[in-house]
Amino acid sequence: MYPEKIMKDNDCVAFLKWALPQMNMRWPGFRKVRRQTCKRIERRLRELGLSDVAEYRSCLEEKQDEWEVLDTLCRITISRFYRDRGVFQALGRDVLPELAQKAEQEGSRFLRCLCAGCASGEEPYTLALLWKFVAAGKSPEMDIRVIATDSDRTMLERAARACYQPSSLKELPDRWQKEAFDKVDGRFCLRPEFRAMTEFCRQDIRQSMPDGPFQLILCRNLVFTYYDSALQKRILERLSEKLDNGGALIIGIHEELPEQTEAFVPWRSNLKIYRKQIRR
Numbered sequence: 001m002y003p004e005k006i007m008k009d010n011d012c013v014a015f016l017k018w019a020l021p022q023m024n025m026r027w028p029g030f031r032k033v034r035r036q037t038c039k040r041i042e043r044r045l046r047e048l049g050l051s052d053v054a055e056y057r058s059c060l061e062e063k064q065d066e067w068e069v070l071d072t073l074c075r076i077t078i079s080r081f082y083r084d085r086g087v088f089q090a091l092g093r094d095v096l097p098e099l100a101q102k103a104e105q106e107g108s109r110f111l112r113c114l115c116a117g118c119a120s121g122e123e124p125y126t127l128a129l130l131w132k133f134v135a136a137g138k139s140p141e142m143d144i145r146v147i148a149t150d151s152d153r154t155m156l157e158r159a160a161r162a163c164y165q166p167s168s169l170k171e172l173p174d175r176w177q178k179e180a181f182d183k184v185d186g187r188f189c190l191r192p193e194f195r196a197m198t199e200f201c202r203q204d205i206r207q208s209m210p211d212g213p214f215q216l217i218l219c220r221n222l223v224f225t226y227y228d229s230a231l232q233k234r235i236l237e238r239l240s241e242k243l244d245n246g247g248a249l250i251i252g253i254h255e256e257l258p259e260q261t262e263a264f265v266p267w268r269s270n271l272k273i274y275r276k277q278i279r280r
Contacts (some may be wrong), residue, residue, distance in 0.1 A: 007045065007053060015053040019060070022227065023071055024206075029225040034077050040073040041084040047116030075152055076226065079119040081126050081164075082171040084220075084253045087271045088126060095248050095273060099215045100139040102246060111144045114214045114242065116205050118148035121159025121198070122168060125190055127218070128178050128197040139276035146197055147214075151204035159200050161242040205235060210243035218250050224255035232257045240264070240276060249274045 011228055016034065017027050018116060030037060031052050041053070050056050058140065060066050076140055082088055111131075115124040124146045131144040150156055169177055181188040223235050240263045243249060250271045251257065257264065264274040 004095055007038065008031060009034075009040045011053050012041060015041070015057065017058065019070060020074070024076070024228050024231040025226050026072065026228045029227075030074070031279045033078065036076060036078075037074055041070075044069065044073060045077070045237065058176070068097065072152070074226075076221075077119050077152065078221075079122045080168045081122045081129075082173075083123070083126075083172060084271075087250065087253060087273070088130055090268050090271050091127075091250075092130045095267070096131060096135035096144075097138040097215070099248060100135065101247075103215055104139060104142055108151055109142060110141075111216065112212075112214045113144060113216040114210060114218070115145045115148040116209070116217065116219045116239075117147060117160060118150045119155050120164075121148065121155075121162060121200070123218060124148035124159075124198045124200075124222065125162065125194065126172075128194050129172070129180055129200075131197070132180075132194065133176055136275050139184075144197060145199070145267065147199050147201060147210045148203045149203040149210065150203065152169055153199045153202060156200050156202055162195050163187045164189075178208065181252070203210075206231065206260065209242055211239055213244040214242055215244050215245070217243050217247070219249065221255070223250040224251050229258055236261065236263075243275055243276045249276065 012034065016030055016037065017050065020027050020030065027041065043058070045053070045056055046053070048056070048059065060070065094113070103111050113127060115127065118124050127146050128144065136142070148159065150159075163184065166188060166189060169181070177188065181190055182193050183189075203209065205219075217239055219239060224232055227235070236258060239249060248267060251274070253272055255272060262274055265277055267273045267275040
C-alpha cells in the first residue's frame with residue numbers, strides 16, 4: 001500500500017515544468033490551478049502502480065501513448081455562469097445588438113456564435129440567457145445559434161444535462177434564475193427552450209473547429225492561458241478565418257493576444273473584447 005499522499009507539491013511543479021512544454025503548454029497558466037492537475041496525476045500514479053513522478057517521467061519517456069493520457073489530465077475545467085460579469089454586461093448592452101444589426105442588414109436571420117472550450121456548458125448557456133433577457137428585444141426578427149465545443153466527453157455530457165449546483169449560478173441575476181431554471185433535487189436545471197439555443201460538439205481546438213463564419217467567438221481561459229505562444233498564434237489564425245469581418249472575439253479577462261496580431265483591434269480593451277478588422 002502506498003501512503004495517502006505520494007507526491008509533494010514541489011515535485012509536481014518540477015514535473016509540470018518539464019512536461020508541459022513538450023505538449024505546447026506553458027507553466028505560468030497552470031501555476032494557480034495546479035492542484036487540480038496534480039491531484040489527477042497522483043491518481044494516475046496509483047493506477048499505474050508508480051511511487052513518484054520520477055517513475056512517471058520514465059514511463060512517459062518509454063511509452064508515447066501515455067502522453068495522450070497526460071494531456072487529458074491537464075485539462076482545466078473551472079467554469080460558472082456569468083463569469084466576469086462586466087464582460088457579459090458589455091456583450092448584452094453593446095456587442096450583441098451591434099453584431100445582430102449588422103447580420104440583419106446582410107440578410108441573415110441568425111447570429112452565429114462559437115464558444116470554444118465550453119467545459120460543462122455554463123458559458124454558452126450564459127450567452128443564450130443574455131440574448132433572451134437583454135439583447136433579443138433590440139433585434140426581434142433575429143435569433144441566436146450557439147455552437148459550443150470541448151474535447152472532454154464527460155464535460156459535454158454534463159453540459160447536455162444542464163443541471164448545476166447552486167454555487168455555479170451565484171453570479172446570475174435573480175430573475176434569470178427564476179425564469180430559466182427548474183430546481184430538481186437541490187440542483188438547478190436549465191429549461192428546454194434555453195438548451196435548444198445551444199449545440200454541443202466534441203472537438204479539440206488544437207485540431208479542428210466548426211465551420212464558420214461566426215459573428216461572435218468566445219475563446220476564454222483556454223488557448224491564451226495554457227498553450228505556448230507558437231500554438232496560440234496558429235489557433236488565432238484559424239479563429240480569424242472562422243470569424244466574420246467585423247465580428248467579435250472575446251478572450252479571458254486576464255489573457256493577452258499574441259504580439260503582432262494585426263487582424264484584431266480592441267473593441268472593449270479593458271474587457272478583452274476585440275473586433276476583426278473589416279477588409280475591403
